[in-house]
Amino acid sequence: MPSIRRAETFPANTPAASQIFTTVLCHGPLTRLEAARRAGLSPAAVTKAVRPLIEAGYLVEDVDEPARPALGRPANPVRVDGGRALFIGVKVTGDEIIGVLTDLCCRIRVARHAPLPHRAPKAVLASVAELVGELLATAGDADVPVLGLGIAVSGDVDRGEGVVRYSPFLEWRDVPLAELAAQTTGLPVTVDNDVRALTVAEQWFGAGVGLSDFAVVTVGAGIGCGLVVHGRVVAGAHGVAGEIGHVTVDPAGPPCHCGNRGCVEAIAGDAAIRRRIRETTGVEVADTAQAVALAHDGAAGAREAYARAGEAIGRGIATVANLLGPERVIISGEGLAAHDLFAEQIRDAFAAAAFGSAAQCDVQTRPLPFEEWARGAAATAIQSFIRADDQR
Amino acid sequence: MPSIRRAETFPANTPAASQIFTTVLCHGPLTRLEAARRAGLSPAAVTKAVRPLIEAGYLVEDVDEPARPALGRPANPVRVDGGRALFIGVKVTGDEIIGVLTDLCCRIRVARHAPLPHRAPKAVLASVAELVGELLATAGDADVPVLGLGIAVSGDVDRGEGVVRYSPFLEWRDVPLAELAAQTTGLPVTVDNDVRALTVAEQWFGAGVGLSDFAVVTVGAGIGCGLVVHGRVVAGAHGVAGEIGHVTVDPAGPPCHCGNRGCVEAIAGDAAIRRRIRETTGVEVADTAQAVALAHDGAAGAREAYARAGEAIGRGIATVANLLGPERVIISGEGLAAHDLFAEQIRDAFAAAAFGSAAQCDVQTRPLPFEEWARGAAATAIQSFIRADDQR
DNA sequence: AGCCCTTATTTTCCGCCGTCAATAAAAGAA
């Protein structure tokens, strides 16, 4: 039973204000001068924008003076007070839901997960509501308000409308999830595709901070990709983008559930790796952990399966780099647990297939904890709260 | 000997003004109300922005009333007066240069081409200057000023700086072409990558008008791709993007000059098609026209070579569509002369390899005359003249 | 201690852009 809470709104009316807030949020404590420089505004504008934000408690002046530059008036940096507001992010997978409670800086306070008994919208909604309730309870003691809920779902999601157009995993079509969840929880709700949500988190709080063009590649059951171009997350004209998983790497490769052969996912997806191990070693591997263990034990077939996967991923990334010329590619996802088994192949395949200066692209691997997906959802909620229609 | 001409500048100081001008330029005659709606501004703003533009002669009120809607005050559409200013676009290839004189609406008035005897920057500059001189002469009679020169070069070009970073074709490195050409011709010069220039032309004056996400794929000696995402042409963090030609289609395919195997270009580039025909039919084809003729005569090997090419292109386009989810893909380039030989294969391969809603992407073929590349260069000059830092 | 120098921040003032609301204009309809 959600309390009818008066939604607090962010006190930044002008574009400059939200831009400055975002700048400070992403780039840590910043002096007003520095913030002005980064946002391309005058120092005066920063002073004016910052004051109401400090009064509302969203920004605070940093008290501890760091290394002072010796000369001139000491700078007085401001930073976002993460403790000013809380947000909840929920990631819905096929068989469980993961939720996190984060602060305004998207630092995780509490993480919970719960099984998902049924996949029908109603049942999922109930599970989400319960998990959100639990998280709200942990937040309830303090007088810090929870100001938004983000939900990440795989598939075709229209964030603007808050509708899940099509999710193969959940077998949903045109579910107005944002509206439903808002009614159930009483919170402002943002719904987005899971990979895009993770990309938002990287863009604002991770390895993509400050970059206007980068890609996030997720490795796990599926292979996904989130793209940031011109400082904005790419959504695609038809709601879907970044389908790196179904980029063909080898037309003579193994069949993929999408109907083609040799997709990245058909070689480097969890299931594909397990099947390959079974084919080459005869060992029936039940889950990914077992497959990794087998490879770590030195089983040649298992190692080869991971090597192939790494090569496929590297080629896929090279394709992205060739087409978009991003500044950086961040490889992440549960699959990175096996990181040491294919990192080298990824690098080699990328270097070989990247054309010209695309090879300058910085390819990073970034193992991520399981709550990271939910954190991505929280990041979208924070983004919606700040309502920064501006880029960067 | 360039006359010292006082560079006329565009009388649109405010962002709104240039945005409105661009809207009218791209969308033909528009009533003020309609222009306001499209640009997201108030009608009052349009009236104010339009007046100085009419006074300066860039806009005119359309005299001929079209189908009137019967009721209310008749609308008074405005359109861009193409004859108000002229621009020159030059495309530099390895062995010739092509130049066009266009009006402000990028309609071609005169097209010329000239052989390129030497590839050294100095020699190219001289050739360009001569061609520009010829075009200026044809324009000279009238009192219509030529307000800009665009130069399109293949390779890594930094448009902002006006520098050709690296052009393998011309064997140039870090040539400050814009500055040099400006000195030689006395015109404001814009230098850009050739495929990007063509993309700009499509975005403003072609099949990309009004779309915020689309791709242009060029088929010819090489296979190129220009991308528009979020309403802006993608340049890539390292100056290069859209390298669809070196996307791998078949790792077991023919070797490519880039060092890999089975790149789109290694299968569907002009040279690759000719080689394939030679291999399968034994006939030594000297040029593309001959290859096309052979295929049209029904030679099975030649037809097969084109079919393979079509399949490779279709797969490449599907890769773009899967990654970016564009609204439309425009296939163009000299290679489209053989359009009937592989259009079907492109379509089929695209449909097979496009994943999910990426298949909704509208794939168009658009045969383009040889001067089109130069027209793209002119489009960049027009764009620079209007100095629209805004998108769309 | 007082003064100067440097750098950060704030204040004040100002221009200018775009919206709002009212008004004019140009038909056809009554």
Place this chain on the structure above:
DNA sequence: TTCTTTTATTGACGGCGGAAAATAAGGGCT
């Protein structure tokens, strides 16, 4: 004619952000 309807224009207004000047806050020097 007069009203209605739709488009264009005008003028007042508010607000945003910039420029420049003033102020603040040290530290070093004499």
